[in-house]
Amino acid sequence: MPESNLAPYSEVLVDLQSLHAFVVAIWQAAGSEAREAQLVADHLVAANLAGHDSHGVGMIPRYMHACREGELKLNGHAELVRDAGAVLTLDGGHSFGQVVAYETIERGIARTKELGICALGLRNAHHIGRIGHWAEQCAQAGLVSFHFVNVAGDPLVAPFGGIDRRFGTNPFCAAFPRPGRPPLVLDFATSAIAAGKVRVAFNKGVETPAGALIDYDGTPTRDPGALFSECQHGALLAFGGAVAGHKGSGLAAMCEIFAGALTGGFTSHAETLVTTHAIVNGMFSVIVNPHAFDAPARDQQADAFVDWLKASRLEAGVDEILLPGEREDATRRVRGASGIPVDKESWAQILDAARAAGMSDAAIRPFLPR
Ligand SMILES: NC(=O)c1ccc[n+]([C@@H]2O[C@H](COP(=O)([O-])OP(=O)(O)OC[C@H]3O[C@@H](n4cnc5c(N)ncnc54)[C@H](O)[C@@H]3O)[C@@H](O)[C@H]2O)c1
Structure with a gap:
């Protein structure tokens, strides 16, 4: 051919x-x-x-x-830099995030099973991808977790009230395992939409949803080229829009500090801008064994809340109230049967x-x- x-x-x-x-x-x-x-x-x-x-x-x-470019190193591993019992610091050495995050979470799971809780600081990892994957690794082991991530040195998002790029799409994720059911997994970029979704729109030649992007002068735009064309001078907005953008912007800032500063990694500022194709992530994760709490009715209480939530009257045009993770579960069922569209x-x-x-x-x- x-x-x-x-x-x-x-x-x-x-x-x-x-x-x-x-x-x-x-x-x-x-x-x-x-x-x-x-x-x-x-x-x-x-x-x-x-x-x-x-x-x-x-x-x-x-x-x-x-x-x-030598910015993503093959065949590297997460290096344990400091072991302080329930607090572990690991360095990803710019190796594949899919490997070093897996190894970091693996260590965190083992330590949580021993101590009931473990806080992990992973720094200098190459892109660790979909953060829900790491929360699901914890949930599969029966553990609760939450994760704050920064995209170090790659600011694409304007802070609430500003129009210049100041932080990355810094995702937040939290998960709660449920016996015999899929875990609840909340996992999102703190930008109005993930940068990768702007990339997909750019490749498809379609517009992005309103309220996600501004151009260099701060004017709202739906052109994904504001981020991905040759003169990439626009910015993404934090989630929450005009009414609640301070919440998205604030959560993104805490992701930057926890994942970039607390872990011993780096935050985004003029001296740390990444100019290559590399994507550097830091991640601050906390893993908790739910059985360490005195909560004999934990699962009944969770189920009762879920039933109560789902029983709400629906807005016009909505079929069902979804829990965190349910959209992904439904997509897995469809794509598992039909294949992956690219x-x-x-x-x-x-x-x-x-x-x-x-x-x-x-x-x-x-x-x-x-
Ligand atoms: N590694 C990185 O540097 C990086 C940076 C940014 C984002 N990400 C990843 O990008 C992915 C996509 O992020 P996103 O912001 O586009 O996600 P999104 O906007 O699709 O939101 C996903 C979350 O919202 C829930 N959800 C979706 N529709 C819902 C509905 N109708 N009702 C209730 N809940 C609903 C999902 O279950 C999920 O928890 C995430 O997996 C994130 O971890 C990674």
Whole structure:
């Protein structure tokens, strides 16, 4: 097949196993050991499966650029810098976030099982992706967790009342495991929408929702080019809009301080701006064993609240009140059956990244959707 025929689709629908195998093959071709390629594929494909295409396989081209620039280090591990019992400091060494965050949370889970609680400071990780993935790792172990993350040195969001970029899309996440049911997982960027969603809109050539972006002069715009065109001078707004933007902006600021300063990492300011393709995340996580509390009616109380919440009368046009995590669960069911849609531009960029990793067209062909 000639090279030009490798991406002739407006949207490709890829089945889960092929997509996962393709991601593993790309990173192994780039030089990742098998476990690393596996963890990266697990994370990216799970993000697409949950409906968060902004943090799925569409990140591969940027990771590949960062890798080629030497800003994303392959085959590194989370280094334990300080062990203070219930407080652990780890350094990601600019290695794959999908590996170092996994290892950090793994340590935190073990320590929480021992002590009932563990606070983790992970610094200098390359992009740790969808934060819900790490909360789900804790929930699978039966543990509650919450996570504050900064995107160090990559300000895209204007503070409430300002029009200049001052902090990243700094996500916050909290999760509560429930016996026999999916955990509650609240996981969002503190910007009105995640930067990756602006990237997806830019690649698709569609507008972003109103209230998410401003141009350089502070004028509201729906053009994703305000963030991703050659002259990237606009900014995202914090969530909450004109009425409650101070809340989104305030939470983003606390993410910056907890994840960038408290962990021993770095915050965004004039001296730390990242000018490469690298995305550097810090994460402050607290993991708690719910069984350490004296709360024999915990699950009944949680269930009673959920039933009460869901029994509210509905706004016109709304079918159901969703709990944190339910939208992702529903998307997993649909995409698990039908496959993962990837827009044409992102798919073409992924194929280019595969070639940049050293895969020939013949090696890529088995992974192309039929
Ligand atoms: N690593 C990074 O640097 C970084 C930076 C920013 C964002 N992110 C990730 O980007 C992803 C996307 O963030 P986002 O802000 O676009 O998320 P979003 O706006 O889709 O919000 C997601 C959260 O809202 C809940 N939700 C969605 N619709 C709902 C409804 N109708 N009713 C009730 N709850 C609902 C979801 O269950 C989920 O908890 C997140 O996974 C986040 O961790 C990562």
